[in-house]
Amino acid sequence: MEFQVDVASRVPIYRQLRSQIRQAVARARLQSGEQLPSVRELSSRLVVNPNTIARVYTELEREGVLNTRPGLGVFVAELKNDTTKKSRQQRFQQLLDEFLTEAVHLGLSDDDVLESVAKGVKKFAWQTQ
Numbered sequence: 001m002e003f004q005v006d007v008a009s010r011v012p013i014y015r016q017l018r019s020q021i022r023q024a025v026a027r028a029r030l031q032s033g034e035q036l037p038s039v040r041e042l043s044s045r046l047v048v049n050p051n052t053i054a055r056v057y058t059e060l061e062r063e064g065v066l067n068t069r070p071g072l073g074v075f076v077a078e079l080k081n082d083t084t085k086k087s088r089q090q091r092f093q094q095l096l097d098e099f100l101t102e103a104v105h106l107g108l109s110d111d112d113v114l115e116s117v118a119k120g121v122k123k124f125a126w127q128t129q
Contacts, residue, residue, distance in 0.1 A: 003045075004016075032076050035073050036076070038073060039054050
């Protein structure tokens with residue numbers, strides 16, 4: 001998996017990379033158990049401060065997306081749903097409200113939103129539980 005950063009973007013580099021890794025996992029471009037490049041290797045490849053890469057890996061490990069195996073490296077974690085269904089639904093509703101608010105401000109119709117969501121759903125690797 002190749003990662004890219006846009007230094008001209010207003011989005012901080014760590015957020016760009018964090019988002020790319022999260023999307024790659026969600027779209028099954030990165031599989032559970034797959035090893036990511038080391039901090040040093042990825043920082044060299046992207047010409048980014050190693051602390052930035054370390055921050056991304058640490059945040060994603062805290063979120064349960066990645067896990068570090070001492071002496072071995074950083075790997076994509078197994079998908080776990082340790083939180084209750086109710087708390088996941090609440091979090092999803094919060095994100096959905098933000099998404100729909102943005103859609104309203106962009107002037108999209110409800111049909112536009114539903115069509116876009118239907119197309120987007122097909123791009124992701126859904127896991128049933």
